[in-house]
Amino acid sequence: xxxxxxxxxxxxxxxxxxxxxxxxxxxxxxxxxxxxxxxxxxxxxxxxxxxxxxxxxxxxxxxxxxxxxxxxxxxxxxxxxxxxxxxxxxxxxxxxxxxxxxxxxxxxxxxxxxxxxxxxxxxxxxxxxxxxxxxxxxxxxxxxxxxxxxxxxxxxxxxxxxxxxxxxxxxxxxxxxxxxxxxxxxxxxxxxxxxxxxxxxxxxxxxxxxxxxxxxxxxxxxxxxxxxxxxxxxxxxxxxxxxxxxxxxxxxxxxxxxxxxxxxxxxxxxxxxxxxxxxxxxxxxxxxxxxxxxxxxxxxxxxxxxxxxxxxxxxxxxxxxxxxxxxxxxxxxxxxxxxxxxxxxxxxxxxxxxxxxxxxxxxxxxxxxxxxxxxxxxxxxxxxxxxxxxxxxxxxxxxxxxxxxxxxxxxxxxxxxxxxxxxxxxxxxxxxxxxxxxxxxxxxxxxxxxxxxxxxxxxxxxxxxxxxxxxxxxxxxxxxxxxxxxxxxxxxxxxxxxxxxxxxxxxxxxxxxxxxxxxxxxxxxxxxxxxxxxxxxxxxxxxxxxxxxxxxxxxxxxxxxxxxxxxxxxxxxxxxxxxxxxxxxxxxxxxxxxxxxxxxxxxxxxxxxxxxxxxxx
Amino acid sequence: xxxxxxxxxxxxxxxxxxxxxxxxxxxxxxxxxxxxxxxxxxxxxxxxxxxxxxxxxxxxxxxxxxxxxxxxxxxxxxxxxxxxxxxxxxxxxxxxxxxxxxxxxxxxxxxxxxxxxxxxxxxxxxxxxxxxxxxxxxxxxxxxxxxxxxxxxxxxxxxxxxxxxxxxxxxxxxxxxxxxxxxxxxxxxxxxxxxxxxxxxxxxxxxxxxxxxxxxxxxxxxxxxxxxxxxxxxxxxxxxxxxxxxxxxxxxxxxxxxxxxxxxxxxxxxxxxxxxxxxxxxxxxxxxxxxxxxxxxxxxxxxxxxxxxxxxxxxxxxxxxxxxxxxxxxxxxxxxxxxxxxxxx
Numbered sequence: 001x002x003x004x005x006x007x008x009x010x011x012x013x014x015x016x017x018x019x020x021x022x023x024x025x026x027x028x029x030x031x032x033x034x035x036x037x038x039x040x041x042x043x044x045x046x047x048x049x050x051x052x053x054x055x056x057x058x059x060x061x062x063x064x065x066x067x068x069x070x071x072x073x074x075x076x077x078x079x080x081x082x083x084x085x086x087x088x089x090x091x092x093x094x095x096x097x098x099x100x101x102x103x104x105x106x107x108x109x110x111x112x113x114x115x116x117x118x119x120x121x122x123x124x125x126x127x128x129x130x131x132x133x134x135x136x137x138x139x140x141x142x143x144x145x146x147x148x149x150x151x152x153x154x155x156x157x158x159x160x161x162x163x164x165x166x167x168x169x170x171x172x173x174x175x176x177x178x179x180x181x182x183x184x185x186x187x188x189x190x191x192x193x194x195x196x197x198x199x200x201x202x203x204x205x206x207x208x209x210x211x212x213x214x215x216x217x218x219x220x221x222x223x224x225x226x227x228x229x230x231x232x233x234x235x236x237x238x239x240x241x242x243x244x245x246x247x248x249x250x251x252x253x254x255x256x257x258x259x260x261x262x263x264x265x266x267x268x269x270x271x272x273x274x275x276x277x278x279x280x281x282x283x284x285x286x287x288x289x290x291x292x293x294x295x296x297x298x299x300x301x302x303x304x305x306x307x308x309x310x311x312x313x314x315x316x317x318x319x320x321x322x323x324x325x326x327x328x329x330x331x332x333x334x335x336x337x338x339x340x341x342x343x344x345x346x347x348x349x350x351x352x353x354x355x356x357x358x359x360x361x362x363x364x365x366x367x368x369x370x371x372x373x374x375x376x377x378x379x380x381x382x383x384x385x386x387x388x389x390x391x392x393x394x395x396x397x398x399x400x401x402x403x404x405x406x407x408x409x410x411x412x413x414x415x416x417x418x419x420x421x422x423x424x425x426x427x428x429x430x431x432x433x434x435x436x437x438x439x440x441x442x443x444x445x446x447x448x449x450x451x452x453x454x455x456x457x458x459x460x461x462x463x464x465x466x467x468x469x470x471x472x473x474x475x476x477x478x479x480x481x482x483x484x485x486x487x488x489x490x491x492x493x494x495x496x497x498x499x500x501x502x503x504x505x506x507x508x509x510x511x512x513x514x515x516x517x518x519x520x521x522x523x524x525x526x527x528x529x530x531x532x533x534x535x536x537x538x539x540x541x542x543x544x545x546x547x548x549x550x551x552x553x554x555x556x557x558x559x560x561x562x563x564x565x566x567x568x569x570x571x572x573x574x575x576x577x578x579x580x581x582x583x584x585x586x587x588x589x590x591x592x593x594x595x596x597x598x599x600x601x602x603x604x605x606x607x608x609x610x611x612x613x614x615x616x617x
Numbered sequence: 618x619x620x621x622x623x624x625x626x627x628x629x630x631x632x633x634x635x636x637x638x639x640x641x642x643x644x645x646x647x648x649x650x651x652x653x654x655x656x657x658x659x660x661x662x663x664x665x666x667x668x669x670x671x672x673x674x675x676x677x678x679x680x681x682x683x684x685x686x687x688x689x690x691x692x693x694x695x696x697x698x699x700x701x702x703x704x705x706x707x708x709x710x711x712x713x714x715x716x717x718x719x720x721x722x723x724x725x726x727x728x729x730x731x732x733x734x735x736x737x738x739x740x741x742x743x744x745x746x747x748x749x750x751x752x753x754x755x756x757x758x759x760x761x762x763x764x765x766x767x768x769x770x771x772x773x774x775x776x777x778x779x780x781x782x783x784x785x786x787x788x789x790x791x792x793x794x795x796x797x798x799x800x801x802x803x804x805x806x807x808x809x810x811x812x813x814x815x816x817x818x819x820x821x822x823x824x825x826x827x828x829x830x831x832x833x834x835x836x837x838x839x840x841x842x843x844x845x846x847x848x849x850x851x852x853x854x855x856x857x858x859x860x861x862x863x864x865x866x867x868x869x870x871x872x873x874x875x876x877x878x879x880x881x882x883x884x885x886x887x888x889x890x891x892x893x894x895x896x897x898x899x900x901x902x903x904x905x906x907x908x909x910x911x912x913x914x915x916x917x918x919x920x921x922x923x924x925x926x927x928x929x930x931x932x933x934x935x936x937x938x939x940x941x942x943x944x945x946x947x948x949x950x951x952x953x954x955x956x957x958x959x960x961x962x
Binding site for chain 1 (some may be wrong): 635637664665666667669670671674681682684685686687688689690691692695698699700701703704705706707709710727728731933936937940941943944945946947949950952953954955957958959960961962
């Protein structure tokens with residue numbers, strides 16, 4: 001029997017197994033190799049909240065999904081074509097992700113009686129048999145046995161050999177998609193530099209998995225996915241959290257300012273703290289604070305001293321920072337707050353995604369407290385928007401909240417590397433009068449420029465000695481003032497300063513479709529990929545739908561009201577119970593409908609597409 | 618006080634006073650502390666532009682507004698955290714934290730203990746008046762148990778903190794106690810706090826004339842203070858009372874008051890104060906309970922403990938230098954590229 005070679009445009013593969021099976025590593029290796037082969041791609045890891053849930057149990061299952069193709073890819077895919085399951089629990093947890101007729105690659109050594117019991121399958125059941133009966137294609141491989149056989153001469157213990165199971169499977173999948181092994185060989189060699197025997201074992205297991213797929217002809221088809229039409233340039237794969245780190249390092253360089261990150265560990269934002277902690281030589285100081293409040297207030301203290309103060313957290317942590325965000329608003333110091341949102345309220349679903357902190361970002365503080373709010377639309381966009389957040393915070397002396405979420409923070413996509421020389425400048429409004437000059441004019445810490453921005457005078461200069469604080473300040477001098485008219489004036493100034501940012505941000509544009517018509521879909525944040533895919537599919541089917549995506553939520557782009565007014569209907573999909581929808585209604589008095597899902601997951605393209613089509617019925 | 622401020626000193630002091638009207642209640646102990654800080658600063662050889670006062674919320678926390686130095690009046694309890702960010706990023710500055718018993722030990726207790734264990738070079742002045750003043754008179758975490766206040770009409774049920782035991786338990790490296798009514802000692806302790814490299818905690822007994830007047834009367838009243846207050850001096854025996862009539866000696870780990878007029882005790886049998894002795898410092902911080910009555914332990918004033926170890930920011934600087942050595946100059950292009958890139962043509 002010979003294997004049929006086929007070409008495919010788009011494929012989604014989901015690797016799943018126990019948290020100890022190395023699924024995330026397998027997935028990221030497959031992603032890197034796929035990117036190097038020129039495909040566009042999007043990935044999403046799906047791991048349990050428990051660090052080490054009982055082995056073999058359903059809530060200990062870890063998964064990694066990759067969607068790749070010879071065309072542009074905007075999401076990790078609603079469902080997968082190929083599901084790799086290392087044990088019974090992985091099948092149970094992921095079978096609903098598999099497309100009808102899809103392929104299951106099962107490690108048969110993970111389907112023993114004990115495995116079935118741990119996965120809470122009935123003793124007498126045959127879940128793989130049942131899956132086959134439901135029309136799925138089943139590829140059975142004794143991965144554990146074959147890996148042990150492959151590595152029997154290495155001198156490694158059984159336990160050590162079993163750690164290479166994932167590489168055996170990766171070898172099989174590499175064969176299935178006609179992929180080179182070299183990138184992973186290089187990776188393993190470098191990763192296990194100090195343990196060459198482990199590197200060799202992993203490489204051998206992968207090669208033997210590849211050979212096994214050739215020799216045994218377990219697959220009747222093999223697929224090739226051509227390179228995608230991607231804009232020329234240098235690319236790398238990047239997660240949202242890594243992109244935030246790189247943007248902050250870039251801002252430190254272009255602004256020539258030190259950065260101080262105060263942070264307290266929290267899922268799914270901790271990688272930002274980890275990443276920046278490695279960049280001390282970039283003028284970046286990281287401080288793991290005793291709590292969320294110390295994290296942000298230490299950043300405020302550093303801002304007063306002349307650093308870009310940054311704090312990173314997730315919704316519940318940002319809630320604890322509210323009072324300090326208000327302090328920074330009052331002090332009018334630069335402050336960047338990264339909120340990697342997760343499903344709430346309270347502890348909620350810490351490892352699952354949601355975009356339900358928009359209200360918190362816009363309104364969640366005491367007093368009239370205007371801050372700037374930005375949102376990234378994809379993993380790579382976290383770079384652009386975090387850099388923008390740093391720029392606005394510094395140039396406008398204002399707290400800026402940058403909203404990311406668990407989906408784009410952990411998800412990855414190819415990122416076209418920016419040219420360092422093309423990064424736009426960040427110009428801090430530093431005020432440093434000559435100390436021995438004859439100019440004796442007093443310093444006014446709360447004077448303002450044409451954008452209502454006050455001067456940033458940092459300690460160390462004799463001529464700019466001043467005090468600031470959370471009490472209302474007198475216009476110009478910054479002295480404490482209880483004067484009613486002054487409070488009215490200062491409240492207005494803070495708002496006008498925030499609103500003046502609108503002059504500096506891009507006007508809102510239509511992403512897909514005509515600039516007027518029957519239906520406009522308005523998105524913000526991480527739903528971009530799902531909405532874009534749904535819109536493109538609906539438009540291909542002839543529906544005259546347009547799409548615009550907001551990255552600036554406070555202030556909103558100056559032309560947004562006009563843009564919205566040119567459509568008969570507006571649909572706002574969000575992974576929350578309806579938040580932007582209220583902002584648009586409130587700001588522009590327009591009729592808006594919502595499409596709201598709060599399942600801890602990205603929006604499903606097919607569900608959203610159905611909702612769009614429904615609007616035309 | 619006249620012994621502390623000569624005309625030229627007064628002129629220098631005023632150069633550290635801002636033009637803002639001081640708005641504490643007449644007779645508040647805060648005035649003395651402000652004056653002693655303003656008097657001390659010109660003698661330290663550090664320019665006002667290189668000094669920052671950071672405060673939280675409360676009566677004492679208005680302090681930065683009255684200093685002609687840099688300063689931040691922050692939010693309730695967070696002064697040590699704000700100061701941590703400022704000092705860590707600007708180790709060249711002399712950073713002072715002004716806090717009170719409510720601000721520093723209640724709402725901001727967490728930040729206080731963590732800055733102590735990190736040993737950042739901050740001078741923390743804890744104005745302890747055993748009451749909430751700015752909110753008009755509720756019991757505080759240092760109020761005596763049973764304290765009658767607006768929020769505890771039948772007496773408070775809380776056991777008060779022992780601030781210096783707490784600070785030592787937090788691995789504080791400099792702990793001292795003084796009082797507003799003894800400006801000379803206060804100034805000396807301020808100076809010692811400044812000189813200490815690392816977090817210094819100076820607890821200042823400060824009288825709130827409106828809501829808790831006389832809270833420290835036993836230590837300030839001429840008739841009683843001799844018997845209740847013990848002034849610690851390095852390498853000197855623990856002596857107190859009129860004409861140093863009483864001494865303290867250690868019976869194993871138990872401090873015992875001895876009446877030197879009544880008992881035959883030689884000087885070398887008495888407890889000799891050693892600021893660097895942590896075990897003795899532990900015991901000294903426990904001179905705290907019910908010590909107003911005869912034959913009970915006096916309250917120690919002075920430096921209870923002082924230990925010189927590397928500060929947080931010094932160690933951070935070392936790590937920064939190491940990172941520079943290891944990685945060389947920042948190369949943003951290389952950083953953005955990462956390890957795996959590919960080119961699309």
